[in-house]
Amino acid sequence: MSNTDFALAVEDLTVSFDGFKAIDALTLYIDRNELRVIIGPNGAGKTTLLDLICGKTRASGGSIKFKNEEILGVPEHMRVRRGIGRKFQTPSxxxxxxxxxxxxxxxxxxxxxxxxxxxxxxxxxxxxxxxxxxxxxxxxxxxxxxxxxxxxxxxxxxxxxxxxxQEPELLMLDEPIAGMSARERDLTAELLQRICQNRAVIVIEHDMDFVKKIAHKVTVMHQGKILAEGPMDQVQADPKVIDVYLGH
Ligand SMILES: Nc1ncnc2c1ncn2[C@@H]1O[C@H](COP(=O)(O)OP(=O)(O)O)[C@@H](O)[C@H]1O
Ligand SMILES: [Mg+2]
Structure with a gap:
């Protein structure tokens, strides 16, 4: 396994629910100060990936390194203390x-x-x-x-x-603009751009206009795997991505 300067290094991560691989040998690296957006059809495994990173769900195999330290065996509340923050879809x-x-x-x-x-x-x-x-x-x-x-x-x-x-060094947000007005969406885009200046941020989102505004890089997930990854314009033009996601 590699020694990295990434905020987050996910390698060969797998989770099975009764034999079904919701996350299937997934590898993903997030830079410090990066705002990454994860997109993909429903059921692709996006939320499950965040559950694995924050420790809500136990992985079946692979590795998750946060600031170069393995956290796979670290309990959820300790991951919070180490600097991983997670926002769920319903506000609490x-x-x-x-x-x-x-x-x-x-x-x-x-x-x-x-x-x-x-x-x-x-x-x-x-x-x-x-x-x-x-x-x-x-x-x-x-x-x-x-x-x-x-x-x-x-x-x-x-x-x-x-x-x-909590000054998290990694902040993860699952569909943060669901139900927001157009004005609130714009303000949220600005907010996310500010807060990724001194931390890594992962956002799951469906609204492509919003994704275009905020993403440094986009990861497209499909069936627990990464289908494509790169700058928004590159990902948008990828025939595989159009076929399974953007074309619908
Ligand atoms: N705790 C669980 N037990 C069984 N299946 C699950 C569980 N969590 C998620 N899944 C399944 O894993 C797949 C990925 O779900 P999810 O991560 O919620 O997808 P997404 O967020 O991309 O829509 C789905 O088929 C879902 O039904
Ligand atoms: Mg989801």
Whole structure:
């Protein structure tokens, strides 16, 4: 297995569900500061791949290296601590808490255990909450808004913000613009472009206009394997891709 400078190196990864290979000897490398989009027909294995990377699902074989360390045997919560953040399709924010409180509770625990540092930590947490809130477009007045009152799109951004509080070095988002307005989609594209500047980001998405806007490279999955990979225009012109996905 190779020694790499990639943020993420997935090699020969396989998972079988009752003999069915949902991921089949898949190899994929993601650079640091890269925004990769994964596309492909329903059932291709996209969500399962993210489940394997975040540790929700156990692989049957292969290797997943995060910052060059094997993580296949590392439990899900430890992968979070090492810097892997995952956003699921349904948002999991606290509707009764404010934007500020939602971000505050997402600050990694274990950093403020020392009483003497409590005050400094509070100031530190406030600064981080404000920086992240500004990043997701929910700064200023919006900090005191109850999360339940946010628009659908704003709730999605808040959840991304909650992940950013942990300063993940790899952030994975499964269909982040589903149900968003055109304006919210544009703002989300800008947000993703900002947040990939100091981390690797993997996005699963179906909306090709959106993919074109954000992707550095596109990976096309089909039947648990990689069908094509490269810049958007190259992938879009690939007859195999048109045949199994874009042509429909
Ligand atoms: N826990 C599971 N048990 C059995 N089959 C699963 C499980 N998770 C996913 N699958 C199957 O694996 C395939 C890939 O699913 P998925 O990763 O959700 O595809 P995608 O996200 O690309 O639409 C599908 O055929 C799905 O039914
Ligand atoms: Mg899926």
């Amino acid at each position: 924010i606290y509707e009764n808490l404010t934007v500020f409180q939602n971000l505050e509770v997402s600050y990694p625990s274990g950093r403020s255990v020392w009483g003497a540092l409590a005050f400094r930590c509070t100031a530190e947490i406030r600064a981080r909450v404000e920086a992240v809130a500004a990043d997701i477009g929910l700064g200023g007045d919006r900090l005191e808004t109850e999360a339940g009152l946010l628009s659908h799109g704003e709730k999605q951004w808040l959840e991304i913000g909650m992940l950013l509080m």
